[in-house]
Amino acid sequence: MDTSVAHPARRYDYWLGGKDNFAADRESGDAIAAAFPAIRTAVVENRAFMRRVVRVLxxxxxxxxFLDIGTGIPTSPNVHEVAQGTAPDARVVYVDNDPIVLAHARALLTSSPQGATAYVDADLRDPARILADPALRATVDLGKPVALILVAVVHFLPDEDRPYxxxxxxxxxxxxxxxxxxSHATTDGLAPELAAQIQSGRHGPGKLRNRAEFGRFLEGLELLEPGIVSVSDWRAQDELDPRPGFNEVAVWGAVGRKTSG
Structure with a gap:
């Protein structure tokens, strides 16, 4: 673990007000916040989107x-807490490649007596390894429906990583x-110079994608209403008003159902 280099999970933790981050993470986080002051609103709304979706599903x-890849540092309520709060028999697998997340895995492995949770130390860029992992196979049955959660993680994959x-x-x-x-951070609504600064590589690899590029990930799936929208607006009728505007969040969110094999 190189604490001198900012890591997305620890930077996200910093924006959420957590304590599991280092000077490099805070420096990088502050630099992004200076260019995009609404970043903390964006991460809070992204987190709320995840909780609403899990509850709805x-x-x-x-x-x-539930298979949550790129879970990040535990922030309560997490996926298993939301899912098992509704369905105590829910089974959740978390996947991440950050040593700090691994160190906190015990917090992710709590479960209701009826359900189960597991943690897989793996990289999204190696999906075959994730799918073959014994802990995953022992926890979820891939022959039955699974909610694949890729919340605020795919935008860390540049095109050369073949994210699609x-x-x-x-x-x-x-x-x-x-x-x-x-969910996926976007260039839509951002000034070109701001988008270029965020994607400069200074804060790590990745790519912001516009609505059409984000929509490609969901091709062939049946979109749940309201389709592709700001994460702050996805079935947010019970959230406090006023809701943040799209430019304050700049993150697309959507949920698609696989209808055939």
């Missing part, structure tokens, strides 16, 4: 299996009736 679609192929590999392994839950 558990309550309304009877999803009992990675997501498709994961989806192809899931049963019909499964869901893709995804």
């Amino acid at each position: 558990a309550e309304q679609y009877d999803i009992r299996q 192929e990675i997501v498709r590999t994961l989806l192809d392994a899931l049963a019909p009736g499964s869901f893709l839950v995804m």
Whole structure:
């Protein structure tokens, strides 16, 4: 673990007000916040989007299996807490490649007596390894519907990492009736110079993608209403008003259902 280099999970923790971050993470976080002051609003809204989606899938679609890749440093309530709060028998697998997240894995491995949780130390860029991991296979049944959660993680993959192929590999392994839950930072609504600064590589590899580029990840899936929207607006009728404007968040969110094999 190189604490002298900013890491996305620790930087995200810093923006959320957590304590599991280092000077390099805070320096990088402050630099991004100086260019995009609404970044803390964006990460809070992204987190709330994840919680709403998990609750909807558990309550309304009877999803009992969740695969959360790029989970980040535990921030309560996490996926298993939300899912098992609705369905105590829910089963959750977390995947991340940050040593600090691994150090906090015990917090992710708590579970209701009826359900189960597991943690896989792996990289999104190696989907075959994730899918073959014994802990995953022991926790979820890929022959039954799974909610694949890729929240605020794919934008860390530049095009040369073949992100569309990675997501498709994961989806192809899931049963019909499964869901893709995804959010992604975007260039839409940002001044060109700001988008260029964020994507300069100074803060790590990745790519902001516009609405059409984000929509490609969901091709072939049946989008749940309201489709592709700001994460702050996805079924947010019970959230406090006023809701932040799109330019304050600059993160697309959507949920798609796999209807065939």
